Amino acid sequence: HINGERLWSRLMELAEVGEYDAHSGLRGVNRLALTDADSAGRQLVVGWMRAAGLAVRVDAMGNVFARRGGTDPDAAPVMSASHIDSVATAGAFDGCLGVLAALEAVQALDELALSTRRPIDIGFFTEEEGVRFGTDMLGSAVACGRIDIAHAHALTDAEGTTLAAELARTGWNGTHPAQLEPPHAYVECHIEQGPVLAAEGLTLGVVTGVQGISWQEVTIEGRSAHAGTTPTELRRDAGLAAARVITHVQELVDSRRYGELRGTIGQLRLAPGLTNVVAHQAILTVDLRNPDEEALSAAEGELAAYLKSLEEAGLTVRTKRMARTAPVPFDEGVQKAIAQAIEDLGHEFRHLISGAGHDAQEVAAIAPTAMIFVRGEYDGISHNPREYSTPEACHAGADVLATVLYRLANE
Amino acid sequence: HINGERLWSRLMELAEVGEYDAHSGLRGVNRLALTDADSAGRQLVVGWMRAAGLAVRVDAMGNVFARRGGTDPDAAPVMSASHIDSVATAGAFDGCLGVLAALEAVQALDELALSTRRPIDIGFFTEEEGVRFGTDMLGSAVACGRIDIAHAHALTDAEGTTLAAELARTGWNGTHPAQLEPPHAYVECHIEQGPVLAAEGLTLGVVTGVQGISWQEVTIEGRSAHAGTTPTELRRDAGLAAARVITHVQELVDSRRYGELRGTIGQLRLAPGLTNVVAHQAILTVDLRNPDEEALSAAEGELAAYLKSLEEAGLTVRTKRMARTAPVPFDEGVQKAIAQAIEDLGHEFRHLISGAGHDAQEVAAIAPTAMIFVRGEYDGISHNPREYSTPEACHAGADVLATVLYRLANE
Ligand SMILES: NC(=O)NCCC(=O)O
Numbered sequence: 001h002i003n004g005e006r007l008w009s010r011l012m013e014l015a016e017v018g019e020y021d022a023h024s025g026l027r028g029v030n031r032l033a034l035t036d037a038d039s040a041g042r043q044l045v046v047g048w049m050r051a052a053g054l055a056v057r058v059d060a061m062g063n064v065f066a067r068r069g070g071t072d073p074d075a076a077p078v079m080s081a082s083h084i085d086s087v088a089t090a091g092a093f094d095g096c097l098g099v100l101a102a103l104e105a106v107q108a109l110d111e112l113a114l115s116t117r118r119p120i121d122i123g124f125f126t127e128e129e130g131v132r133f134g135t136d137m138l139g140s141a142v143a144c145g146r147i148d149i150a151h152a153h154a155l156t157d158a159e160g161t162t163l164a165a166e167l168a169r170t171g172w173n174g175t176h177p178a179q180l181e182p183p184h185a186y187v188e189c190h191i192e193q194g195p196v197l198a199a200e201g202l203t204l205g206v207v208t209g210v211q212g213i214s215w216q217e218v219t220i221e222g223r224s225a226h227a228g229t230t231p232t233e234l235r236r237d238a239g240l241a242a243a244r245v246i247t248h249v250q251e252l253v254d255s256r257r258y259g260e261l262r263g264t265i266g267q268l269r270l271a272p273g274l275t276n277v278v279a280h281q282a283i284l285t286v287d288l289r290n291p292d293e294e295a296l297s298a299a300e301g302e303l304a305a306y307l308k309s310l311e312e313a314g315l316t317v318r319t320k321r322m323a324r325t326a327p328v329p330f331d332e333g334v335q336k337a338i339a340q341a342i343e344d345l346g347h348e349f350r351h352l353i354s355g356a357g358h359d360a361q362e363v364a365a366i367a368p369t370a371m372i373f374v375r376g377e378y379d380g381i382s383h384n385p386r387e388y389s390t391p392e393a394c395h396a397g398a399d400v401l402a403t404v405l406y407r408l409a410n411e
Numbered sequence: 412h413i414n415g416e417r418l419w420s421r422l423m424e425l426a427e428v429g430e431y432d433a434h435s436g437l438r439g440v441n442r443l444a445l446t447d448a449d450s451a452g453r454q455l456v457v458g459w460m461r462a463a464g465l466a467v468r469v470d471a472m473g474n475v476f477a478r479r480g481g482t483d484p485d486a487a488p489v490m491s492a493s494h495i496d497s498v499a500t501a502g503a504f505d506g507c508l509g510v511l512a513a514l515e516a517v518q519a520l521d522e523l524a525l526s527t528r529r530p531i532d533i534g535f536f537t538e539e540e541g542v543r544f545g546t547d548m549l550g551s552a553v554a555c556g557r558i559d560i561a562h563a564h565a566l567t568d569a570e571g572t573t574l575a576a577e578l579a580r581t582g583w584n585g586t587h588p589a590q591l592e593p594p595h596a597y598v599e600c601h602i603e604q605g606p607v608l609a610a611e612g613l614t615l616g617v618v619t620g621v622q623g624i625s626w627q628e629v630t631i632e633g634r635s636a637h638a639g640t641t642p643t644e645l646r647r648d649a650g651l652a653a654a655r656v657i658t659h660v661q662e663l664v665d666s667r668r669y670g671e672l673r674g675t676i677g678q679l680r681l682a683p684g685l686t687n688v689v690a691h692q693a694i695l696t697v698d699l700r701n702p703d704e705e706a707l708s709a710a711e712g713e714l715a716a717y718l719k720s721l722e723e724a725g726l727t728v729r730t731k732r733m734a735r736t737a738p739v740p741f742d743e744g745v746q747k748a749i750a751q752a753i754e755d756l757g758h759e760f761r762h763l764i765s766g767a768g769h770d771a772q773e774v775a776a777i778a779p780t781a782m783i784f785v786r787g788e789y790d791g792i793s794h795n796p797r798e799y800s801t802p803e804a805c806h807a808g809a810d811v812l813a814t815v816l817y818r819l820a821n822e
């Protein structure tokens with residue numbers, strides 16, 4: 001059993017880094033990747049790792065790893081990691097729970113003086129959220145070979161600052177190559193961030209995989225014009241076109257033609273953005289997701305045709321691919337090991353697919369991988385300051401993680 | 412006859428203040444009220460006024476006036492003014508044509524050694540565009556008594572800077588009270604900014620009045636949530652709601668239920684504005700216009716009911732009134748004087764109503780007022796760098812203005 005109180009108090013302490021008043025005293029977390037707040041959060045976690053006697057290494061993407069040695073010097077490690085960067089309206093749990101639960105697992109083994117054959121690697125990846133530099137799971141995608149490091153280093157934030165520059169500025173540009181040696185197995189513990197476990201009264205879930213994720217940036221160019229004098233037929237209104245794209249995406253979802261499609265426009269900026277000027281430019285992001293690759297591609301296709309049709313109205317439309325992952329199934333064997341550990345510890349559970357992207361899906365490309373989900377309260381709301389898991393649920397998730405890691409590390 | 416070449420060269424020189432490359436070498440003007448660019452534009456125009464032998468006075472709203480004396484010390488002046496502030500995507504003509512044409516009129520009288528019984532006041536008003544501090548015709552509305560100066564001084568821009576602070580910073584906080592002594596008559600020359608004159612092959616128009624203008628800021632509060640995990644029924648998506656408001660406004664226009672309604676959403680900002688976060692807040696502006704007050708009020712009413720209906724979906728909606736003017740009819744006598752001068756100078760014309768707001772509509776509350784419209788090219792496009800009137804059309808408008816001012820000043 002891990003130390004649930006220490007886990008909880010670390011979660012709460014880490015949540016104070018980048019904390020803000022969402023409103024009426026509701027505390028949120030804003031720790032975008034490689035900001036000063038993220039850097040301070042990293043220092044805090046690295047400090048805990050070092051205090052636990054672990055040596056820390058940082059790679060060229062700013063990914064941070066720490067190893068607890070095993071008895072067999074030739075055995076590949078088992079690994080558990082997640083992320084501590086957050087969106088701008090986050091709670092305390094997304095990512096952090098997995099990082100701190102893995103640290104707890106390692107410390108529990110130390111405290112119980114339990115050795116393992118294989119080393120256990122823990123740590124956290126850079127820019128999992130993708131909201132600062134535009135691509136999610138970025139650090140793990142580079143470390144696992146899907147994304148080229150030069151491409152990642154050149155990505156820019158809204159101010160045009162490159163990731164490489166922010167790595168250098170914050171000092172998290174490590175010297176280790178950003179390439180993960182395939183571990184024996186990878187297990188990640190994470191808050192569900194969705195309503196499924198809570199709806200069924202379950203504390204834990206075994207994750208079968210992650211749905212496909214499609215992110216693109218759409219730029220619509222129209223023509224600025226006077227709001228008071230310009231009749232509809234002379235307008236090329238980029239703002240109106242953007243609104244039609246938003247409602248079109250919602251229609252794709254509502255139609256159920258693409259099964260369990262989710263669609264979100266989270267970003268939209270108009271230029272010049274003035275009350276009495278028809279907008280000449282709209283830039284928006286489209287986040288589409290689907291557990292089924294064929295359905296996801298078909299929805300992307302229908303959206304592309306719709307965007308094309310806007311050109312008939314005198315607008316021009318450009319799209320830029322930000323991120324795209326196919327659905328990723330997790331390893332059956334690791335899922336079984338997790339399910340066994342949950343049962344052995346006396347919890348009920350279900351299998352479920354993840355709606356959110358996770359670093360685990362990148363590691364799945366190079367090693368047997370699966371995830372443990374911990375239930376979230378309030379319909380599982382996440383990317384919102386109300387995100388919450390109980391201390392008991394976090395404790396249960398970390399206990400299962402420790403058990404699975406111990407077993408896999410002795411395989 | 413005024414000096415058309417000097418008028419044109421001043422228009423072009425003023426357009427270099429705040430000039431920017433809109434794209435592919437197309438030059439635009441960005442001179443938002445009380446920015447450094449606006450202040451530099453003011454210095455340039457005041458320099459021309461002084462060089463023409465005029466004494467300049469600045470009032471507590473930063474409105475600038477200059478007087479050419481008359482022979483009767485007790486006679487009320489005739490007046491002609493406009494504005495030199497611009498939107499962020501402007502051309503060279505909106506406002507500036509009227510200010511420089513009035514200066515030309517006064518200089519032409521000097522050069523012809525023609526005296527008038529009444530003084531002639533020329534000048535420019537502050538923040539006519541309303542795009543920096545949120546209320547259009549602001550300087551003239553204060554000077555003519557519709558808006559309280561304390562209210563105007565406290566208005567803020569997007570950065571929260573007050574108008575009073577910007578007046579002080581730029582040094583345009585004059586000592587004269589911001590209260591216009593009612594002139595004998597007021598005439599303003601302005602580019603049409605719409606397609607009517609060009610469509611009919613006319614150079615000049617007599618403006619019968621200005622349509623009603625309704626500006627409000629709408630704030631929609633929803634709930635941030637994870638884009639990948641949150642099903643539609645658990646979302647309170649402020650961005651989607653904003654898109655529905657935009658398409659609803661367009662439906663109000665397209666339905667023709669409110670006659671010649673125009674509707675524009677020029678500003679829209681989402682928070683937190685991140686790809687994988689359902690927006691918890693949307694702030695947008697709605698610009699509605701109608702020549703008919705009843706139709707304008709009815710459209711506002713239908714929009715208000717629509718906004719109210721969003722609350723059923725768990726969103727909260729607040730509106731803030733930014734600006735509201737009823738349709739303003741112009742004085743028949745001044746319209747006749749303009750029509751007569753146009754005929755005497757050998758031009759054809761038509762009467763038309765203004766789709767854009769103008770300082771003239773504020774002065775209309777305290778003095779007989781009308782306007783001269785000069786045709787714009789390219790469907791009359793305005794609030795766009797392509798805004799253009801020919802040198803000949805500008806010359807014709809200024810000639811008419813000079814003639815009307817001379818006649819009215821001898822009444
Ligand atoms: N877990 C999580 O919120 N990941 C961020 C990537 C995404 O799913 O948008």
Ligand SMILES: NC(=O)NCCC(=O)O
Nearest residue numbers: 228276539540547767768
């Ligand atoms: N003439 C002009 O563009 N005025 C700005 C006020 C408005 O009509 O929006």
